[in-house]
Amino acid sequence: MKIQKIMKAIIFALFIMSGSFFTLTLFPNGSSGENESETGIITGTVKVSRARHSGDVVAYLEREGLKKEYPPLEKHSTLDQKNLVFIPRVLPILKGTTVDFRNSDDVQHNIFAPGKVEKFNLGTWGLGGIKEYTFSKPGEVVILCNVHSEMVAYIIILESPYFAKTAKDGNFRMENIPPGTYTLKTWHEKMKSAPQQVTIAKGEIKEIHLELKKRK
Amino acid sequence: MKKVWKFWLFGLFGFIMFSFLVQTAQSLPTFSRKFETSCSTCHVSVPKLTAFGESFRLNGYQIPEGDEKYIKQKPTSLGAEPWKEVWPNAIWPGAIPGSFPLSAWIMFDGKAPLQGANKELIFDFPHEVEIFMAGILGENVPFFAEVEIEGGEVGAEAWLGFYSLFNSDRALNLRVGTFEVNPLPMFFDHLRLGKEHYLYNNWRMPGSENNFRLRGGKPGLELNGIVGSRFYYSTGILSPGGGLDGYGTFRFKLGGTPYNRSAPTEEAADKAIGVLPTGFWVDNAFELAAFAYFGKTDVAADVPDSFNRLGVGARWTYQNFDLAAAYILGKNNDPFATGATGSEVDSKGFQIEGSYYIFPWLIAEARYETLKLDDTVTLLDQKNTIVGLIWMLRANVKLVTEATFSNTSDNILNVRLIFGF
Numbered sequence: 001m002k003i004q005k006i007m008k009a010i011i012f013a014l015f016i017m018s019g020s021f022f023t024l025t026l027f028p029n030g031s032s033g034e035n036e037s038e039t040g041i042i043t044g045t046v047k048v049s050r051a052r053h054s055g056d057v058v059a060y061l062e063r064e065g066l067k068k069e070y071p072p073l074e075k076h077s078t079l080d081q082k083n084l085v086f087i088p089r090v091l092p093i094l095k096g097t098t099v100d101f102r103n104s105d106d107v108q109h110n111i112f113a114p115g116k117v118e119k120f121n122l123g124t125w126g127l128g129g130i131k132e133y134t135f136s137k138p139g140e141v142v143i144l145c146n147v148h149s150e151m152v153a154y155i156i157i158l159e160s161p162y163f164a165k166t167a168k169d170g171n172f173r174m175e176n177i178p179p180g181t182y183t184l185k186t187w188h189e190k191m192k193s194a195p196q197q198v199t200i201a202k203g204e205i206k207e208i209h210l211e212l213k214k215r216k
Numbered sequence: 217m218k219k220v221w222k223f224w225l226f227g228l229f230g231f232i233m234f235s236f237l238v239q240t241a242q243s244l245p246t247f248s249r250k251f252e253t254s255c256s257t258c259h260v261s262v263p264k265l266t267a268f269g270e271s272f273r274l275n276g277y278q279i280p281e282g283d284e285k286y287i288k289q290k291p292t293s294l295g296a297e298p299w300k301e302v303w304p305n306a307i308w309p310g311a312i313p314g315s316f317p318l319s320a321w322i323m324f325d326g327k328a329p330l331q332g333a334n335k336e337l338i339f340d341f342p343h344e345v346e347i348f349m350a351g352i353l354g355e356n357v358p359f360f361a362e363v364e365i366e367g368g369e370v371g372a373e374a375w376l377g378f379y380s381l382f383n384s385d386r387a388l389n390l391r392v393g394t395f396e397v398n399p400l401p402m403f404f405d406h407l408r409l410g411k412e413h414y415l416y417n418n419w420r421m422p423g424s425e426n427n428f429r430l431r432g433g434k435p436g437l438e439l440n441g442i443v444g445s446r447f448y449y450s451t452g453i454l455s456p457g458g459g460l461d462g463y464g465t466f467r468f469k470l471g472g473t474p475y476n477r478s479a480p481t482e483e484a485a486d487k488a489i490g491v492l493p494t495g496f497w498v499d500n501a502f503e504l505a506a507f508a509y510f511g512k513t514d515v516a517a518d519v520p521d522s523f524n525r526l527g528v529g530a531r532w533t534y535q536n537f538d539l540a541a542a543y544i545l546g547k548n549n550d551p552f553a554t555g556a557t558g559s560e561v562d563s564k565g566f567q568i569e570g571s572y573y574i575f576p577w578l579i580a581e582a583r584y585e586t587l588k589l590d591d592t593v594t595l596l597d598q599k600n601t602i603v604g605l606i607w608m609l610r611a612n613v614k615l616v617t618e619a620t621f622s623n624t625s626d627n628i629l630n631v632r633l634i635f636g637f
Binding site: 083084106107108146149150 | 251252253254256257268279280281282285286478479480494495496611
């Protein structure tokens, strides 16, 4: 009888350990860890009027009382300068994220932010060089290259991890959203945001279609 | 004096109106279109070049490290690359620009005397129209053509280059055509910052049938090249006036962007971290140059005038400052066809020019230049002082306001508006 109890205890301990291993493997940062059935998904399309394509729109969620501080990912985001353009042109990040600015061209490039949210100049450097900068304030930061004045990129610093960037066809998908009512907002370099209320329930996949119009 | 004030008021009004009118101007010349990049990538103030622009020019209108990946407007192939392997049983493959490589620069001039009895204002709208065609016909085959229409007269320059001969990595290049010799790069008249031509590049022997002057296109052949990244040479034969002229130049650069690179060396790169970026024109460097030109032209039937011009120059660029100076000597053996011994005319020229970038769109310039021609008596002893402001209203729209003070003519206020597309 005693042996049976000991065996049950060992099996139970092994079960717990394997469960922990499974969880850690799937969610190493502990960023989500939430059971997908406990969260929802927003998917949809954004149509940008009178534009070549509907990409580079950042869709993001805001909610009163939403937890304000989310730990940024340890992994850096990258903004590359390649063939005289910034790649990507639009980079949404979570507040506190560090961005690596890389030069992949033979020509020298500069990184310069003239805006109100963040104002800095990282200098000018050549092929293969990388400099980093951590963005600690939410908002839009315009990135320019002083050597090539036509180059521009936008870093959108967001307070919550619930955001997505549209592909050229306007499609986007946001996952692991806790149930609740949010305001879905958008950012585009030329279009105005069209906020709308979204209520998401456990396990729900909500489809949303937006059309953006030019800022006046 | 009243008219001068009117001139200023008109100029100011025009400046303000133009600033509003060109809000939507997006026109960019040939290379801007090809690479989808701004004029300021190559020019600090059109036509004066940045260090990158100079490398681009010296490498035959190609980005030194290879420009294929940067070209946004793809060229039309005149034969696939593997045809090179088939040569001589096939024509060597080439390419033509994806669209007709046409650009234009248009200049409006205005001037008013600052002294003297004549107070007339002169508007010369347009003073000059320049039409350019430039590009490459496949790798290492650059071409350039310019048609100038000025005062009812039409002039043309055109050349074709064959660069990197014998796989020399641009150490041995050939140019054939009509081109402007560039005796001293710091005083290359075609690429000057302000309006006034450089005195020594522009002068002709007064009263002589020898009409030679350094500036302007001359037909001929030139060999040039970059040796060891910081040494550049050019030598050529020209036939501007029936005779055969020869010339040689060299230049050497310390610091900054090497001639065969797009960027400064790691040590010279701007590592400054601050709120504002340093200017795109910054290339901290020191450059030395020298040239020799030998020519001969008939000034009367069977009476030749042999002449030479020798010069040295230096340029120091540091942050927002740009300072250049040159000393040039010349000799004409018989410019007035006297046939007598001792009829030589010596020329001596000195020029110094400084500029300062107040803002990326506002540059102050100052120049002092002298030219002295000595026969048995002094034929000419000219001293010019030029001060001005260069306003970049857009990357492709430039306003020059320049005052010229001379001991041989009336002092003049010049205004030039240039726009290109």
